[in-house]
Amino acid sequence: xxxxxxxxxxxxxxxxxxxxxxxxxxxxxxxxxxxxxxxxxxxxxxxxxxxxxxxxxxxxxxxxxxxxxxxxxxxxxxxxxxxxxxxxxxxxxxxxxxxxxxxxxxxxxxxxxxxxxxxxxxxxxxxxxxxxxxxxxxxxxxxxxxxxxxxxxxxxxxxxxxxxxxxxxxxxxxxxxxxxxxxxxxxxxxxxxxxxxxxxxxxxxxxxxxxxxxxxxxxxxxxxxxxxxxxxxxxxxxxxxxxxxxxxxxxxxxxxxxxxxxxxxxxxxxxxxxxxxxxxx
Amino acid sequence: xxxxxxxxxxxxxxxxxxxxxxxxxxxxxxxxxxxxxxxxxxxxxxxxxxxxxxxxxxxxxxxxxxxxxxxxxxxxxxxxxxxxxxxxxxxxxxxxxxxxxxxxxxxxxxxxxxxxxxxxxxxxxxxxxxxxxxxxxxxxxxxxxxxxxxxxxxxxxxxxxxxxxxxxxxxxxxxxxxxxxxxxxxxxxxxxxxxxxxxxxxxxxxxxxxxxxxxxxxxxxxxxxxxxxxxxxxxxxxxxxxxxxxxxxxxxxxxxxxxxxxxxxxxxxxxxxxxxxxxxxxxxxxxxxxxxxxxxxxxxxxxxxxxxxxxxxxxxxxxxxxxxxxxxxxxxxxxxxxxx
Numbered sequence: 001x002x003x004x005x006x007x008x009x010x011x012x013x014x015x016x017x018x019x020x021x022x023x024x025x026x027x028x029x030x031x032x033x034x035x036x037x038x039x040x041x042x043x044x045x046x047x048x049x050x051x052x053x054x055x056x057x058x059x060x061x062x063x064x065x066x067x068x069x070x071x072x073x074x075x076x077x078x079x080x081x082x083x084x085x086x087x088x089x090x091x092x093x094x095x096x097x098x099x100x101x102x103x104x105x106x107x108x109x110x111x112x113x114x115x116x117x118x119x120x121x122x123x124x125x126x127x128x129x130x131x132x133x134x135x136x137x138x139x140x141x142x143x144x145x146x147x148x149x150x151x152x153x154x155x156x157x158x159x160x161x162x163x164x165x166x167x168x169x170x171x172x173x174x175x176x177x178x179x180x181x182x183x184x185x186x187x188x189x190x191x192x193x194x195x196x197x198x199x200x201x202x203x204x205x206x207x208x209x210x211x212x213x214x215x216x217x218x219x220x221x222x223x224x225x226x227x228x229x230x231x232x233x234x235x236x237x238x239x240x241x242x243x244x245x246x247x248x249x250x251x252x253x254x255x256x257x258x259x260x261x262x263x264x265x266x267x268x269x270x271x272x273x274x275x276x277x278x279x280x281x
Numbered sequence: 282x283x284x285x286x287x288x289x290x291x292x293x294x295x296x297x298x299x300x301x302x303x304x305x306x307x308x309x310x311x312x313x314x315x316x317x318x319x320x321x322x323x324x325x326x327x328x329x330x331x332x333x334x335x336x337x338x339x340x341x342x343x344x345x346x347x348x349x350x351x352x353x354x355x356x357x358x359x360x361x362x363x364x365x366x367x368x369x370x371x372x373x374x375x376x377x378x379x380x381x382x383x384x385x386x387x388x389x390x391x392x393x394x395x396x397x398x399x400x401x402x403x404x405x406x407x408x409x410x411x412x413x414x415x416x417x418x419x420x421x422x423x424x425x426x427x428x429x430x431x432x433x434x435x436x437x438x439x440x441x442x443x444x445x446x447x448x449x450x451x452x453x454x455x456x457x458x459x460x461x462x463x464x465x466x467x468x469x470x471x472x473x474x475x476x477x478x479x480x481x482x483x484x485x486x487x488x489x490x491x492x493x494x495x496x497x498x499x500x501x502x503x504x505x506x507x508x509x510x511x512x513x514x515x516x517x518x519x520x521x522x523x524x525x526x527x528x529x530x531x532x533x534x535x536x537x538x539x540x541x542x543x544x545x546x547x548x549x550x551x552x553x554x555x556x557x558x559x560x561x562x563x564x565x566x567x568x569x570x571x572x573x574x575x576x577x578x579x580x581x582x583x584x585x586x587x588x589x590x591x592x593x594x595x596x597x598x599x600x601x602x603x604x605x606x607x608x609x610x611x612x613x614x615x616x617x618x619x620x621x
Contacts, residue, residue, distance in 0.1 A: 012386055012394050016431030019356050019385025029382045037370040040411060109366040109427070112330045114356040115383045281333050 021115035023122060030123025031130070034097065038131060047093070048131050052086045052139045059206065060146045067207055071240070071247040079148040080160070080233035081205035083139050084226060087164055088200050090132045091171035092192030097124055098179030099188040102280075111280065118274045125172040132168045136161070150237045156251070160236035163255065166262040167229045173269035180276040203227040210245045225261035232258045283308040283435050283466035284329060286340035291324050291333065291490075298324040299335065300490040304468075306483075308434075311467040313481025315474065315579070321490035322470035323363060326439045329468065330360045343434045356384070359428030359436040363443060366424060369413035373404050373423050376412060381430040391430075398426040402456055418449025422456060429460065436460065438469045442476060454479060474579030484579070486586060493586050501582045509536075510554050511545040511575045515568035520544070526565040530557045548574055 038044045059082055064074040101107050101120075110120050140148075150157050178191050202216050203209075203226040209217050220227050221244075234241035235251030242248070284306035291299040299321045306312040314322050327333040329342055331351035340347045343357040367376045374395050381391030399408045402422040407415060412423060421441060428436060438457065442450040457480055461467055471477050477484045478498045486494040486501070494501055510531075514523050520537060523544055527535045531546040531554065538544070548554055555574060562569055 012381070012384075012390060012430065013432035013434075015386055015390070016356050016384045016433070020352055021383060021385070026383060029379060033368065033371065033375075033379050036375065037368065040370040104369070105362055105364045105366040106368055108327075108332055108362050109360065109380070110383070111332050112355055112358065112360040113380065113383045114352055114385065281327075 016114070019114050021113070021119065023116045023118055026115045026119030027122045027126060030119050031127040032123075034124055034127035035130060038127070044093075044131075048090075048135050049138050052082075052135050053142050055082055055086060056139060056142045056146065063206070069208060069242070070245060071242070072238075073147075075143070075147045076149070076151075076238045077234070077242075078206070079139070079143040080237055081230045083136060083143075083164060084167065084230045084233060085200045085205045086135050086139060087132050087168040088171055088226060089192075089196055090135055091128070091168060091175045092189070092196060093131065094124060094128045094172040094175035095179030095182070095188035095192055096185055097128070098176055099183055099185040102179075102183050103185065107280065117278055121173075121176050121270075121273050121277055125169060125176060128172050129165060129169055133165065136164065151239045152237055156236040159255070160233045163229055163232055163236075163258050163262070167225065167258070170225075170262045170265035170269070173266055173273055176273040177269050177276060180273060180280070199224060199226050203230060204242065205230050208242050208245070210242070225258065225265070228254050228257040228261060282306065282341070283310075284312070284340070284342050284468060286325075286329065287338055289325060289328060289338035289340065290336045291321075291328065292336055297490050299328075299338075301338070302487065302491060304329075304340075304485070306466055306468060308466050309464045310482040311461050311469060311480055313477030313484045314468065314470040314487060315472075315477045315484055315583075316470075316487040317472060320487045322487065323439055324490070325487075326360075326437045326468065326470060330358055330437050331355055356431070357434045359431070359433035361421075361424050361428045361436070361438050361441055363440045367412045367420060367427060370411055372409050372411055373399055373415070373419075373426075374408040376423060377427050377430055380427040384431040386430070394430055395426075398429060399423075401459075402426045416449070417445050418452055421445065421449070421453055425453070425456060425460075429465075433465065435466045435468070438467060440470055440472065443472065450476075474583065478579055486583065488587055494582065498579065501579065502577045505577045505582050505585045506547065507550060508548040508574050508576050509545040510548045510558055511543060511571075511573050512558060512562065512569060513541065513543045513571040514562075515542075515570045517542040519567050522565055523562065523567050526561040526567060527558065530554060530561050542570070545575070 038048075056079070059078050060075055064078065067074060069077045107120070174195075175192065179188050182188050182191050202212070202220050203224045204220060205226060209220040209227070212220055231241040231243075232251055232254035235249060235254060240247045240249045241254065282305055284304055286302065286304040289299045289302040289304075291297075302321065302325055304312070304325070314325065316322055324333065328335045329340055329347060331347050331354050334348065342354050345353045345357070347354050368379070371379065377395035377398055378391045381394050382388070386394060396405075396408070399405050402425065404419060404422055404426065407419060412420060415423060425438075425441065441457065442453050445453065454476070457467070457469070461480070469477070469480055482497070484496065484498055484501060485492060494504070496504070512523065512527070514520070517539065520539055520542065524535055524537055527544055527546060533547045535544055535546045552574060555572065558572065559569075
């Protein structure tokens with residue numbers, strides 16, 4: 001070791017002796033690391049870009065003609081819904097990423113560092129939100145190519161995007177808890193399907209809820225946060241959504257329900273995931 | 282004392298990983314914790330590195346209580362785990378920079394420090410390649426570089442060379458020696474007796490979560506007994522003839538190891554027995570592959586303490602040692618060989 005690196009060594013030692021990480025400082029470091037990982041793995045790009053394009057085209061041209069939506073052109077009805085569906089499914093990557101880290105042993109390294117204990121989770125969720133944002137941009141672009149048009153103001157459309165991002169984040173925190181609970185990437189993958197499929201299909205995402213059997217319809221219309229966000233997004237981008245068999249145009253009830261769910265889910269699952277992280281062995 | 286632990290106990294369901302372990306590592310020294318798989322080495326390291334809470338007992342690392350103030354302990358330790366904990370999609374440089382940043386360095390110091398460390402560990406040329414393209418030895422060196430980013434006072438090396446080929450192990454030993462030369466306190470766990478012998482100031486032998494012996498390598502070897510005269514013959518069909526020949530040289534029992542065509546008997550500090558052995562074997566016309574006065578290896582120590590060799594005890598280990606201490610003629614066993 002040269003004289004210069006010895007100096008650097010003792011200097012770094014002095015910094016490190018007194019360091020305690022903060023969430024604000026460590027979260028971007030972890031998010032940056034996670035995004036570097038994504039950029040280096042082309043198969044993830046397929047998941048982020050190709051899959052949304054495929055879904056839009058399939059639903060637009062295969063199902064679109066078979067599913068009549070009263071009062072709507074199907075592409076206008078479909079696009080906000082399919083964006084919600086893609087973002088919700090995208091939250092599964094949080095669980096998979098966490099389990100991969102657990103398996104690779106790098107989690108031990110993080111836990112033995114003087115970093116903020118929530119940063120590995122928050123950095124992961126923020127990186128996943130960035131990835132989801134890319135999916136969102138791709139879908140809006142493809143949507144425009146197949147006839148989708150935003151008919152409201154910029155501000156309403158921006159609020160729709162904020163709600164979508166909020167839902168993606170809230171579901172990422174659920175996914176983080178699942179990842180920490182199951183610990184294996186394969187298990188995280190199948191666990192994701194168990195809750196994500198019912199939530200997205202028993203909702204207003206693809207079809208009107210009016211045709212569903214009563215219990216499912218009740219769940220889809222009044223409980224499921226995916227419906228609330230999809231309806232809010234529709235009201236805020238295409239100026240209306242289906243309430244029962246009617247077309248409703250007032251976005252605010254669905255916006256408020258969406259916010260309640262986003263805040264509620266985050267308030268439960270964010271602290272829970274950080275607690276589970278601290279109790280890892 | 283850089284590391285001080287008393288009465289560490291840890292149970293996992295039915296199994297007892299630690300059954301009351303004490304540890305004392307003076308500042309600037311290397312403690313080699315030696316034991317087979319499942320002896321409790323990793324559990325002890327995980328407790329001291331604040332990753333795991335013990336069921337009973339207390340520990341201080343760098344003078345700080347690991348249970349009361351784990352966050353402060355973390356700013357003073359480096360941990361290199363059993364499986365190189367590097368991000369394989371990041372480059373070597375990115376890995377070390379990330380750890381430096383998380384340990385409190387600003388961007389430019391983290392980069393400078395990473396460049397220094399990578400150069401020191403002969404990874405400068407590979408610094409900008411993703412770690413997944415690294416060999417096993419390179420990954421361990423990168424892992425070690427990452428844990429030294431902040432010049433920690435105490436470094437835990439949990440089986441740093443498990444699964445490496447012999448050449449990579451020797452390379453990593455050099456790196457570890459250099460770390461030690463700079464005054465860092467090291468707790469090294471290993472299944473390789475040779476490794477503890479080469480690197481550690483003091484050796485703690487553990488089995489089933491408790492101490493079974495403690496001392497310098499020389500003290501442990503002395504406990505087992507003195508030097509032996511050890512002969513390895515060329516033609517194993519002549520083991521019985523060789524046995525008979527050696528019986529004329531010593532009154533002690535001759536230990537016969539047919540698997541390795543090896544015979545040995547106590548030398549009782551009398552090196553003239555070497556010459557007598559050469560004559561006896563020559564008279565019987567037995568070709569000799571190796572003849573040496575041999576001090577007992579740590580494997581002999583383990584055998585005498587537990588009734589098993591360390592390699593038997595570690596059976597089921599998924600990574601068999603690249604160079605088994607007993608089979609390695611250039612290993613750490615002290616020998617005074619003469620050409621036969």
